[in-house]
Amino acid sequence: MTWLPNLRSIKTIFLGFSIFLVAITSLPITITGYYLLTRIVSNLETNIIQNQLSTVLSETTRRYDKLKQFGLEDSYAHKKEIFEAGVRELKKLSYKQTGRAFVIGQDKTIYLSNEFNQANAPLFQDFFQKLGSSKEDSFTYQPDDRKSSIVFFQYYQPWHCYVGINISEEDFFAQRSLFLKVSLAVLACCISIFVLTMGLFNRFFILPIAMLTGYAQEIAAGNFYNRMEGKFIFELALLKQSLDDMAANIKQKIKETISQLEQLRQKEQERSQAMTALQNSERRLRDILDNSPALIYIKDLQDRYITVNRQFEHIFNLSPEAIRNRSDVEILPTNIANQFRQNNLKVIEQKKPMEFEEVINFKDRQSMTYVSIKFPLKDANNKVYAIANISTDITDRKKAEEAIQAEQERLFVTLKSIGDAVIATDIRGTITLMNKVAEDLTGWTFMEAVQRPLTDIFHIIHQKHRHRLENPVEKVLATGQIQELANHTLLISKSGRECIIADSAAPIMDNKNKIIGAVMVFRDETEKNKLLEDSIKKQKLESVGLLAGGIAHDFNNLLAAMQGNISLLEKECGELHPKTLKYIERFNRAIERATGLTNQLLTFTKGGAPVKTTLSLRDLIKDSAMFVLHGKALNCRFDIKDDLWPCEVDKNQISQVIQNIVINAQQAMNGAGNILIQACNHARNSSTPKNLKGEHFIRIDIEDDGPGISKSVMEKIFDPYFTTKETGSGLGLALSHSIITKHEGHISVRSGSQKGAVFTLYLPAQPTPQAVQSVLHDISATALPVSGKSLNILVMEDETDILETTIDMLMAIGHFTGAAKNGEEAIAKYTEAIKNNTPFDIVIMDQTIIGGMDGQEAAAQILKIDPNARLIASSGYAKSPVMSYPNKYGFVAVLPKPYRLNQLTELFQKIIPPDTQ
Secondary structure, three states: OOOOHHHHHHHHHHHHHHHHHHHHHHHHHHHHHHHHHHHHHHHHHHHHHHHHHHHHHHHHEEEEHHHHHHOOOOOHHHHHHHHHHHHHHHHHHOOOOOOOEEEEEEEOOOOOOOOOOOOOHHHHHHHHHHHHHOOOOOEEEEEOOOOEEEEEEEEEOOOOOEEEEEEEHHOOOOHHHHHHHHHHHHHHHHHHHHHHHHHHHHHHHHHHHHHHHHHHHHHOOOOOOOOOOOOOOOHHHHHHHHHHHHHHHHHHHHHHHHHHHHHHHHHHHHHHHHHHHHHHHHHHEEEEEEEEOOOEEEOOOEEEEEEOOOOHHHOOOOOOOHHHHOOOHHHHOOOHHHHHHHHHHHHHOOOOOOOEEEEEEEOOOEEEEEEEEEEEEOOOOOOOOEEEEEEOHHHHHHHHHHHHHHHHHHHHHHHHOOOOOEEEEEEEEEEOOOOOOOHHHHOOOOHOOOOOHHHHOOOEEEEOOOOOOOHHHHHHHOOOOEEEEEEEEEEEEEOOOEEEEEEEEEEEEEEOOOOOEEEEEEEHHHHHHHHHHHHHHHHHHHHHHHHHHHHHHHHHHHHHHHHHHHHHHHHHHOOOOOOHHHHHHHHHHHHHHHHHHHHHHHHOOOOOOOOOOOOOOOHHHHHHHHHHHHOOEEEEEEEEEOOOOOOOOOOOHHHHHHHHHHHHHHHHOOOOOOOEEEEEEEEOOOOOOOOOOOOOOEEEEEEEOOOOOOHHHHOOOOOOOOOEEEEEEOHHHHHHOOOOOOOOEEEEEEEHHHHHHEEEEEEEOOOOOOOOOHHHOHHHOOOOOOOOOEEEEEHHHHHHHHHHHHHHHHHHHOOOEEEEOOHHHHHHHHHHHHHOOOOOOOEEOOOOOOOOOHHHHHHHHOOOOHHOOEEEEEEEEOOOOHHHHHHHOOOOOEEEEEOOOOHHHHHHHHOOOHHHH
C-alpha cells in the first residue's frame, strides 16, 4: 500500500514527545507544589490562630467597652477581674498538640506561659527581645536543644501585654508533610498511567488515523476504487465505513448532478416567463400609483425614498432621479422633513398602521393639509424593512371645518355675552351647548355636562310644596311648542344651592322644519323677588311708620299735657302728704315709661340724627336690660364699672339697642339661660376697631350662653330683614347697627369663649364732663335787655290742651306768655311785639302743625325779621332733623315732649343765665 506514510517515524516522534512532556511537567509541578503548599498552609494556619486569639480577646474588649459606657473605666477592681477572666480563657486555649497560649507583660512579667517560669532566664530574654523587635505578628524561635517553634502574637493595649500562641514547627506543618507525601505517590501513579495510556493510544488511535488520512487523500485525488484493510475500533471504524460510503455516494451524486442541471435549465425558462409577468404587474401598479390623486411613497428605515408616485413628484416639483435613494432632509424644506420623519418613527416603533394629519406649508403657494395613512412593510420573518404612506388631500374639508368651528366659537362668544343662562340639547334631550351663566346657576361646567341628559343637571322643584317639576325641554320635544315655567320654580344646583328662576324653552328646527333639538333660556329671579319682597316690606313699614308716627305724636301730646298738669299740681299744692308725693312720683315714672314706648314707635319713622344728651350709661344699661327681662326666667348679671366716662348719646335710641340685643339673646336661649353685661372705659389700643374716631370710648359686652351663631348667619346678622326666626322682622339688629353708626360708634358680634354669642359696642366717651349738655349744642347767649326774672315767652302749639298747660306752667314760674296756633300766627305776633317795643325773649315752637305752617318754616321767617331771636324747637315726633341739629335751623335749644316744670326752668337758665336777666 504505497499511500501509507512512514509509521515508524510517527511513533518514534510521538513516544519521544510523551517522555519529554512527562519530564518537563512533573519536576516543576513537584517543586512549585511544595512551595505553594507551604505558603497556603502557613497563611491558613496563621489566620486560624489569629482568629482564635481575636475571638478570646473580643469578649475582654467588649467588657472594657461596657466599663466605659458606665463610667467605670478607672475602676481597678473591675479591670483586674476582667484581666483575670481573660487570662483564664487564654489558658484554656490550645492549638493542635503543642500550641499553648502565653501572656507576657511589657515589663517582662510572665502572667501565662508553659515554657518560661522566670523572667531572668537567658532563653526568655532572647524570646522577649524577638517579641519587641518583630515587625510581623509571628516569628520562628529555636531553643538550644529543642526543635524549632513558631510564635504567633499580638500586643493587647488594654493589658499592655504580648498575647500569643507558641507551637512547634513540626506540628504546625504536619498537614504539609502529609499532603506532600500523598502528592508524590499520586504523581508516580499518574506517570505510570500516562505511559501505559500513550502506548495504547498509539496502537489503537495514532496508527489507524494515519491510515485513514492516507485513504482520505486518495479519495480527494479522485481515486474511489482503492480499499483499506486493517482493524479499527470505536469511531475510527465508523470513520472508515463513512469514507467508503462517501466514495460510493460521490459516484452517485455525480449522476444526480447531471440530472439536476437539466432541471435547472427548465426552471430558468420558467423564471424568465415569471419575470416578464412580474414586470407587467409592476407596470400596472405604477400606472395605478401615478394616476392616484393621493401622495404615495415607500421609504426604507434610513428615511430614504424607495419609490414615489407622480402626484408626489408634482406637488413637490421634483424629478424621480432627484427623489430616489434620498431622504426628506435632502430634498424637502426642514419643517416638512421633520414632520414626515417624526411620524414615520412612530409607525416604526408601534409596528402597526397609524393615521396622521400633516400640513405642508409652501413658501410660494397655499398650504395644504393631508390625512396620511402610514403602515409598516414586513418581510417573511415579520421584520419591518420599509414604511409605506398614502396621503389624501383634505385642504378644502379642513377649511370647511375651520369655518364651522369659527361659527361655533362666535356662537359660544354670543352665548357667553348673554346675561341669561342658555342650554341647548339634541333631539334626545342630551346637552350640546351651555353658556357661563348656566354653568354658574347649575353648578356644572360645560365639560362635565356635555353629552349628558338635561335631567341630570337641571333639577327644578316648586318653591312652596317642594315637589319636582316636569322638565320643560321634554315638553318641547314632545309637543314642538314653546314652553314656559310656572311661578315659584326653584333650581337646585350641583352643590345644593337654590335659586328662583324664570325660563322658557323652544324647539330648534332644521331647514326642513324638523325638530332637531331644543334650547332653554332661564334667569335667576331670586334677587328680583327679594327686592320685590323688600319693597313690599318697606311699603308696609312706611305705612306702619306713618301710623306709629301719628300715634306717637298724639300720644306724646297727651303725655305732655299730663306731665305739665302734674307739674302744675305739684307747684300749686305746696307741701304734700308723703303718700301723695309717692303717688305723683309713680305717675311721673309711668309717664316716663310711656314716653319710652312712644320713642320705640318713633324708631320706625326717625330719619334724622339722634337727639343727644351727655350722661352716664351705668343706669341706662341696667334699666334697659331689666325692662326687657322683667318677668322672664333669665339670669342677668352686670359688671359695670363705677367710674364710667360720660357719653353724648340719645338715651332712648341707646336703650333700644340694649333691649334689641337682650331680646335677641333671650330668643336664642328660648327664655332660659344666663346673660352677662359688662361695661368699662376703653382707651384706644391695638384691639380698637380701626374705623372708630377719637381716643376714648365706653365698651359694652353683652354675652349669652345660648347655642351660638353660625359663621354664615354671623356674616348677615346686621342685614335688614335678615332673620332666622319664623316670626321675626329682621329689623332689630339692623336698626341697632344703624343707631350705633349714627353715634359714631361700632358694633360687632363673635362667638363666646365657651358657647353662645357676644355683642360688643363701642361708644365715644368724654373723660372730663362738659360744662353744658350737648342738647344745647354749644349755644352762645347774647345779653338779654330784660330786668328782673320774668321773661316774655311766645308759645306756638296747635294742640289746645298742651298750649294751655304750657302757658299755665310758664305763668306759674313767673313769665309772661303769648299764644299762637300755627306759624303764620306766631310770625304775626312776633312782628307786632317788636313794633310795640315788647319783643319776645323766647319762642317755643312746635315742629308739627296740622293744617298750618310748622315750626321750621316759621323759624326761618322770624329769623329774617330778628336774627337774634331765641327759638326753642319742641316736638313729640322727631321726624325732622331739627330736633337733632337745632343750630343748623336757627334754634338755640330743643324741648322734647313731654316735659316738666323744672325742665323749663333749667332750660331758660342755660339759655339766659341769671346775671343777664
